[in-house]
Amino acid sequence: MANQNRDVDYEITRLLQQNGRIPNTEIAKKLNVSEATVRNRLQKLLKEEQMQVVAIVNPLNNRAGILGNVKIKADNAKLDQVGEALEALDGLWYIAQLSGSTDFDLEFFVGSQKEFGKLINRINKIDGVIHVETSLTVRFLKNNWRFGIPGN
Numbered sequence: 821m822a823n824q825n826r827d828v829d830y831e832i833t834r835l836l837q838q839n840g841r842i843p844n845t846e847i848a849k850k851l852n853v854s855e856a857t858v859r860n861r862l863q864k865l866l867k868e869e870q871m872q873v874v875a876i877v878n879p880l881n882n883r884a885g886i887l888g889n890v891k892i893k894a895d896n897a898k899l900d901q902v903g904e905a906l907e908a909l910d911g912l913w914y915i916a917q918l919s920g921s922t923d924f925d926l927e928f929f930v931g932s933q934k935e936f937g938k939l940i941n942r943i944n945k946i947d948g949v950i951h952v953e954t955s956l957t958v959r960f961l962k963n964n965w966r967f968g969i970p971g972n
Contacts, residue, residue: 825861828851828853828857828858828861829861829864829865829870831850831851832847832851832858832861832862832865833865833871835847835850835851836871836873840873840874840875844858844859844862884931885929885930885931885932886928886929886930886931886932886933886935886936886956887927887928887929887956887957888927888928888936888954888955888956888957889925889926889927889928889954889955889957890924890925890926890927890928890940890943890952890953890954891922891924891925891926891952891953891954892906892922892923892924892925892926892943892949892950892951892952892953893921893922893923893949893950893951894923894924894948894949894950895948895949895950896923897948898947898948899917899923899948901947901948902923902924902946902947902948902949903915903917903924905946905947905948906924906926906943906946909939909942909943910939911928911929911930911935911939912926912927912928912939913927913928913929914926914927926943940952940954
């Protein structure tokens, strides 16, 4: 039964990645299960934070602003402190702690060059930040959010 549920969860996830607005009734038809099964499995996936159903905005097509990436090298003894300080900053929509030569990878979207400068200044002032490298997004060559499960 556990494997069957995992297979249904996988297929629900794949269908929602293709179309986040697909009705449960349509998912049920495609998977040959009841709508109640889809609803229950989806509630479980959401409750356990195995997935989120959200609208993804393409800021390059949606509105003016500056989109980019920041890579940070931090003092190893202060990684938690740096991470908490980064979480508190406005303008950052993605923060990941990494292993390797870079400790943090950030993505940001700000409304102006002035806001970009203020954001970078705030990052540089965080105790434990050793090095900051920025890059601005010119265009997306691939922007596919269908990740997180094999075979996608």
